Each structure stands twice: as structure tokens, then as C-alpha cells.
Amino acid sequence: MSFGRTMYLHVLMHAITGNRRTMMLQVSHLTKKYGSTAANEDLNFSLQAGEIGVLLGPNGAGKSTAIKCIMGLLRFSGNIEIDGHANKSEAAKKIMGYVPELPALYELLTVEEHAEFIIRAYKLDKSAYAYADELMDRLELTDIRTKLGKELSKGMQQKVSIMCALLPRPKMLLLDEPLVGLDPHAIKELKNMLLELRTQGTAVFVSTHMIDSVEGMWDQAFIMVKGHIVAARSREEEEQNGKESLEDLFFSVTEGNA
């Protein structure tokens, strides 16, 4: 599916559904401290089904910490809900997908065994096998499906990581610097996949410091500096106001805060 067609479908879906979309991610007063150092301070943001949210910020801003808190990997104060469920609940985990910053696969499991493991862990039905084949095809993993995790390059590991995250057809997908290490073909394919997921109603939340990689595909942008969200913009508002690009916005905010 081409980029333009996907965008068109998204706009059409948005026009049809209007504001009746489900709140998929709700973060309220999220604070994460390591000793006396606050990595995240009173973060508040939300994302609806069928939206792509981007979390931007310089290195060390606290983006990965926020993602890990949302994924239930860290303790925090505040409240995080995924489709109305507490983020650490089994119900929330069933509908979440996660692509970590550092891809790390089971060294002694092959690519297809990773898919098998995910199918079992998420208790997916038989149709998941066909979907796994489709994902492997799109991510160019079919030829290496019998290779072990330890035999794969960093880029290939990242692709398997993406496959594992997409296989359960999550309603809420979180990606932490997902494009690092991917080849141009895989970057294009991943972007297409994210746009398709948005059209299908999945909320996608991408943390990155590579602004140009998400330019043109975001609905909500949150800019983080030193553990705080210093700016939150919706694409709709920005377009209506004829405002600057995401890059200009980022630099005006971060350099203003520096």
C-alpha cells in the first residue's frame, strides 16, 4: 500500500469517525525518580485510537524512561491506562506491542521460533501463523526464518523485534527509536506499516530523536526536555494555523529551553 493512499484512507477514516475515537493511551501525572533525580516529572498526555504520537527530545530527555513506564517495566507514580486498563494489567499487555531501543533476541531461537513463541505467549489463534508469514515477507525475513537469533545482524534483529511486536495485532504500539539500524527498504516498509496500522485504528507511539523520520506521519507531537513535556501539538492545529514544520517546532522549543 502506497504512502499517499494510506494517508488518504486515514483522512477519510478521520472524517467519518470524527471525535468518536477511543482513548487508547492516557498518561496522567507520570513521575519517575531514580533516587532524587527525576527522569520524568509530571507527564500528562494522551493518544487516541488511529493516531500516531511522536515523543521527541534530545538524548537523555527521559523518552525511553517514559516508554518503559508505559510498558510496565518501571515503577512510577501517577497513572497510565491503555484502553481503560491499568498498564501493568494482563488485559493491557494483551493489546500492547513494544519495539525496544535495543533489539535483543533469544540467541538460541530461530526467527520463526520467535514468532511461534509470541503466538503461544499471547495465545493467538491459528490465523496468526499466516500473519507471521506475511510479516516475515514484508520485513524480508523469510529467507532467514530458520536462522538463530545470535546469527542475525543488528538490523535483522530489529526487524524480528518489529515482527514480534506486530504479530499480536496490538491496539497500542510503542516503538523506541525504531528506525536505528534499519536499511532504507525496511525504513520505508516500517513507515508504511505504521500508517496502515493507524488506518486500522491502532494507536502508535514513537519515541525518537530523528525528527525527519517522523515528519509527515504524526498526529500528536510531544517534545520532552529534561524529563518534562515542554510542548504538545496536534498536527490538525498546526496545519490550521499554518505553523512551522516539526523540526522548526522542535528547535524553537528546545533551544528556547536550553
Next chain:
Amino acid sequence: MKALSYLLRTDIKNWFRQLLKKPGLLVLYALCIVMVAFALIPGGRETMAAGSTDRLPIMRAVVFLIFGLIVYTNISKGLQSGSTFFSMPDVNILFTSPIRPQAVLLYGVIRQMGMSLLATLFLCFQIPNMRNLLHLDGKGIFAVISGWFIVLVCSQVISLSIYSLTAPHPKRRKTGNYLLYGITGAFVLGMIAFLAYKGGDMHAVLDYFAMPFVNYVPIVGWILAYVTGIITGDYLTALLFLVLLLFFPVLGIVFVRRTDSDYYEDVLQATERTYAIRQAAKDGKATMKNSQGKVRTGKSGLVGKGQGASVFFYRHLTEQRRTGLMILDKSSLIIIAAAVIGGLIFQNLTGSGELEPFAVSLIAVGGLSYLLYFLTISGKFTQELSKPFLYLIPAPDVLKLFYSNLSVVLKSFVEGLIAFGIITFFAGLPAWYMLMAALVYASISLLYAAISILTQRILGGNPSKVFQTLIYMLCGGILLVPSLAAFGILEGVFYFANRNLLYVGYMAAVVYNFGISFLVMYLARGVLQESGS
């Protein structure tokens, strides 16, 4: 649970498949199994004393110290950085999946038990020593080996539980530290007081470990009571202490289970750190193990010092000063501790006339050099190879190899002076011994470094740790034999001919070790042309 059992099953199945594809590794594992099997078969002479309890006090002291070190290290880790029996894929894939955290925890414990079982295999190589030196029979060996396995698993689980309990609460962590230092300090002070009262010889040390209260020292005392109970046939005591010992890890698991699945955070940091170290090692890069800890900067040790290849030496000195105890490091403490224990034993043996000071001097040099062998398998040179400077700096390769290992020699010399000084004092050896033994010890450390270079030259690239260790040991054996033979023969000759010339044997060993080290470095200098990463 189906997913987790699938994971474990597939992991094991693929491990065997991989093994079949690597005949070299398969042969190596087969060799290990054969060696363990040989170790299990008692020899004629060894069995004579096996089964008697005459060496029980020594066994209790040795078991307490070794197991105590494991327990102390794990608990200390639990109070600081936390320990983990999870891997990075577990964090990324398992922790974020809808599998219940309790099931994930159980999976982690089972995997940890498997790892501990593998670690236990290595202890099997010590079975002949257990028979020979500790006079243990099959039952006693089972007691020690099963105790080792239990202590490995229990201390890891307790470590994780302690971290979960204390990490979010600095006050609890402080209390935990006070408790750990308090119990350890009380035990050591008790020993000092006892030795002061009893006269301070080796018998007094053994008497201290034989006292019943030692059985009640948390964890390590309980495991000692379990081992002693089996050896002496007091099975009820063994069982009672085993139950007491297992109660705490079980309690720990129950506690971790009840903490709202938040143990994920507790293991995350430790898992990430372990993963980073493993990845670096896999990529051929060595990491400074203490880079997470505090590093003193202070003034630079490089200003105005060193030119060309010698800058490596001064850089190492600066790093050593920032991360260690002046030029010494943690491995020096192990060597010095071994010297203190050895010194006490030698004092006892020479005092009772069981051993001549001459024999003590040889055993001490041999023993500490043997220990150094295992402590220097991957030294500063391996770290240096992962950085570009060693390849780039325009200086002769052999000089770069020499200077990048010189700090190890200097460290070993200082370490040797302290360690052999202690032994000289306790065993009443002549003063020249301290200096000559330290020189031999330092020259051997250079030889070990040369063996590391040779191993790297033979294997090239980023070899597996197993092969690296095997080739290192093989080369070590070959290159050390002439040194040991010359040293032994000369010492023997001068012992009978003229004891005033005993130092000549040491000098010969020093000359040989330095000479052969330079030769090996020269011949293996191509390592800098081929193993860049």
C-alpha cells in the same frame, strides 16, 4: 506456561543442535565429561584416608570461606546494583507479554538452577582434591557439591529478593548494609578475639570454625551445618538446616510475587548492565567492570610522561590509580588474602616440623603463581585490543605489546612483595626470599600476558571464550614447563649442594620468563596486524 515451556524446550533443543554443528566444541565438551568422570573415580592411594573425619575442621573452614564469599558477594550485589537471572530478550519480550509475572519469575528461577548446575560441573574437577586433601568419601563429596549447588541458587534468589525489598527504600538499603557489615564484622572480630586468646596458630583458626555457633551464621553457617551433618552422619541436623536454608529463598519468592509484579524494574537495570557487558565481550570489546561505580579522576598521570609506545603504560597506571587501590586491584586482594591464609598454615606446619621452610618457599611461589594464572586470563591487553590506538600509534609492534602489558608486571611485583612478605614473616623465611619470589611472580605475570597474546595470535578475530581459555591453558602448560623444570632442578641441586645459592634458581626462572615472554611477543607481534576490530 505453555509459552515458557516452549521457550525452555526450544532453547535446549537448539543448543544441542548447535553443538552437533561444531565438532570442535563437541570434542571439548566430551573431554570435559571424561575429565569429570576420571575425577569421580577414586585412585588407590586417595581412597585410603577417604571417609575419615580427621580433616573435618579444615573442610569446615574451607567450605565456610568459599561459600561465604559467594553468599557475601550476592547479598552485597542485592543491596547495591541488584542481580538478575533474566536476559535482555526476557525483558523485551517476556516482561512486556501478557504472561503472568509469577510464571515469568518461576521460569527465571528454573533457568538459574540450570546455570548453577553447569557451574557445579566445574566443581567436579576438584573431587580428587576433596578426596586427597579433605579426606572426603562419596557421601562427603555429595554433601559439598550439593551444598555448592544449593548455595548458588539460594544466594541468587535471596539477592533478588533483597534488591526488591530494599531498592525503593534507601533506609532499608542502609539497614541491610549495616546488617551485612555487622554480621561479617562480628564474625571476623570474634575470630580475632578467639585467636588472641588461643595463641593465633592454625589450630586455633580451625577450632574457631569448628565451634557450634558457626552453624548459626545466617545462610553460610546453615549450609555448613548441612554439609557437616551429612559427613558425620547426623542427617536430622542436616535436614533441619537445609529446611531453614530453603525457607528464606522461598519466602523471598513469595515476597517478590506479592510486590505487584514490580520486580521487573528490579532486574531491569542489572539485566541491561549484564547484557551490555556480554555484548561488548561478544563484539571483542572488553568493558571496565567497575565503570558503573565511582571513578576518582584527580590529576592526570599522563602529563609529561611517556612517548610513543610507552604511553600505554602510563595510561594504564592512570586508569589503575582511578579504579583500584593505587596500583593494586581487587585481584590483588584475593592474592594477599591467599597469602595470609597460606602464611598461617605454613606457620603451623613449619612450627610443628611437618614442613621445611625450603618446601614452603617453593609451594608459596607455585601456589600464588597458579592463582595468578586464573586471575589474568583476560587482562588489560584484551581491553587494549578492542580500541584502535594500539594499532594506530606509530611504534614497533613488539614495543607496543610490551608496554601495554608492563603495568601488569609492575602491579604483580608490588602485589608479590606484599604477599611474599607476609609468607616470609609467618614461615620465618630469609629476607631475600621476599624480593626474589616477587620477581619470579612478576616475571610469570609477563609470561601469562605473552601467552594471552599468543592465544589471540593463534585464534585471531573474536574467538569463543571456551576456545580462548583452552588454548591459553595449553600454551601456558607448554611454555611454563621449561621454567618450572629449570627452577625445580636448580633448587634441588643447590638445596643439597649449597643452600646459600638457593636464590640462583629464582634468578634463572626470572631470566627465562622475561626472555621467553619477549620472544613470544616478538614472534606473535603480527597480532596487531590482523585482529583489529
